[in-house]
Amino acid sequence: MDFAYSPEQEALRHEVRAFIAEHVTDAVLAERGQSESNTAPGRGPGASAAMQELYRKIYERGWLGIAYPKEYGGQGGDRMSQYIVEEEFTRVDIPVGMGGSGAPAILAAGTEEQKQYYIPRLIKREISFALGFTEPHAGADLASLQCRAVRDGDEYVVNGQKMYTSSAHVATHMYLMARTDPTVPKHRGISVFVFPMDTPGITVRPLWTIQNDPMAPVGTTYGHQRTNETFFDDVRIPASSLLGKENEGWRVGAMGLNLDRVGASRYLISVRRDEDIVNFVKAYSFNGYSPASDPAIRDKIAELWIEAQVCRLMTMRSMSIVEHGGAFTYEGSAEKVWAPEHGVRTTEAISQMLGPYGQLLHGSPQAIEDGVFAHNLMGSFQSGINHGSTQVMRDQISRRGLDMPRK
Ligand SMILES: Cc1cc2nc3c(=O)[nH]c(=O)nc-3n(C[C@H](O)[C@H](O)[C@H](O)COP(=O)(O)OP(=O)(O)OC[C@H]3O[C@@H](n4cnc5c(N)ncnc54)[C@H](O)[C@@H]3O)c2cc1C
Structure with a gap:
């Protein structure tokens, strides 16, 4: 087995380093540090103007979503190139990878319409997901989750509470695991839904962590300062929000987490x-x-x-x-x-x-x-x-x- 990089891969690494030296200036990093402190830098419309501009330039170079198919806004490239780009940008705290974005699960389980809509926007970092898995009584034992989604005509009605919904205060969309059938064994009655955070009936409250008092300084790279609890009160979402098949959410969610x-x-x-x-x-x-x-x-x-x-x-x-x-x-x-x-x-x-x-x-x-x-x-x-x-x-x-x- 050869662990060395090919000449092309080395050339890519140098190209990325040169880009970073030119564009990821101290001023850009300072603005990112002040405005977004370890939430979801550059993701979604809440990102600072400087970060949005930086991501636009990175996208134009073809370095976002490298390993994603071209028909969904990616580059159709290989994972090693994606890794090299990700490695260099992570060194300066600019995440460019798709891990944790929800995209792997959508690519694997989404309808054609969902892939066409979500993946290009996730790659360009125009939108972002908060992950709604954990609940007050369902953490490690996630399959015990109680948040309900009940089918009502062309809609589902969601009621319940999620805990530790990191980035829910800045995310544009929710990636939710909810119970759709309470009568079957617990792993079998779960479904995954994707929908906008501005849907009426969603309330996000902060959960501050140990990193918040005193606030972790710029340059801290471990740990969130804030996560959230999110409440769903009669939240009506279109049936097309379902990701994968109804009641097969355990498989969709687990696969997505693993790929993430x-x-x-x-x-x-x-x-x-x-x-x-x-x-x-x-x-x-x-x-x-x-x-x-x-x-x-x-x-x-x-x-x-x-x-x-x-x-x-x-x-x-x-x-x-x-x-x-x-x-x-x-x-x-x-x-x-x-x-x-x-x-x-x-x-x-x-x-x-x-x-x-x-x-x-x-x-x-x-x-x-x-x-x-x-x-x-x-x-x-x-x-x-x-x-x-x-x-x-x-x-x-x-x-x-x-x-x-x-x-
Ligand atoms: C900073 C932070 C960010 C997070 N962000 C998100 C997010 O964005 N979205 C989201 O949905 N969740 C998020 N989480 C929640 C996280 O996934 C859960 O905290 C985790 O799954 C554990 O659940 P719990 O806190 O309820 O602990 P519990 O389930 O109560 O577990 C307590 C301890 O017991 C251990 N334990 C439990 N059951 C077993 C077992 N069967 N065998 C061995 N050990 C066991 C656990 O490993 C843990 O150490 C976040 C958590 C943190 C701390």
Whole structure:
């Protein structure tokens, strides 16, 4: 197996780097940091003018939706090119991947009309979805969800509550899992719907996280400051909002979540922590002590870096399987265990290297780097829970990957 990039892929990487050096200026990043702090940068009409302009330029270069079919606004390219572009932009905190966008599930399960409408707009980042899965009594046990969608002529009427609907306050659309048949076993009576957030009867309330008090500084890359709870009161949506078949939503939702996990971002979020600490350690010295020459610190950083490369190879494997149309069963779950746990180990190790001042948060006069490392430590724990907890992922690996029986 050859892990090297081809000359064409290297050329693409250099092209993207040159574009970033020219267009992703400090002014653009500062505006993004102030206006959108880790919600859904560049997605939807709420994005700042500078970010919308940047995404327009990236789109014109043909770097959005590279691996998506041309008839749906993509480039009909290969996943490795998409990965390279995603990798470079994620390094400067500009997400260009389609993971978490809802597009993979729409492409796999949507009607022709849904694909034609949603996918080009998602690729251009004109619209975005909030994911409405979790409920107050249905998190890890998602199949217990109670939010109801009842068919009424050409419409469904939705009633219920969703928890942790991240980005629902900025998203243009909702990707909802709701119960359509309460009389059958719980996995079988669920359906997925996609519809606009401005449909009457939807209320979004903020759920502030630990990253909000004090607010995580610009440069923090782990953890949401805000998520939401979303209420549906007699929300009437057209029957055409159904994604896939009625009562087959468990399969549609699970497949979408699994495909959403394929991409560079999860690996890169962790790797960027490693790069940040290396840069910090190289530049830092105090009373003649230089951590860069401390053998214990060098050893730990090397260990973390090796772990990160494992994460990178897992990402490559997932992409290769999907690219070749192979069965993608447990691999996304394996990545979803390894990357967040690596992220927690990294941020904890950084905290130990920095000592007590490294734990001071944003706004404290003695905080190191304005508290970015401390906020990353707090935020890192979110990634082991959102998008499916690591415990649940381990269960999926044991059943789908190792063929172990259900307990
Ligand atoms: C920052 C953040 C953003 C999120 N964004 C979204 C979003 O956009 N949309 C959305 O729908 N949801 C979102 N979530 C919700 C997330 O998917 C759930 O929090 C997660 O599925 C766990 O559900 P729970 O919080 O109800 O915990 P619980 O289900 O109560 O679980 C509590 C703990 O017990 C463990 N556990 C539960 N059952 C088992 C089992 N059978 N075996 C082993 N361990 C088990 C879990 O892993 C967890 O550690 C987000 C969560 C966070 C923290």
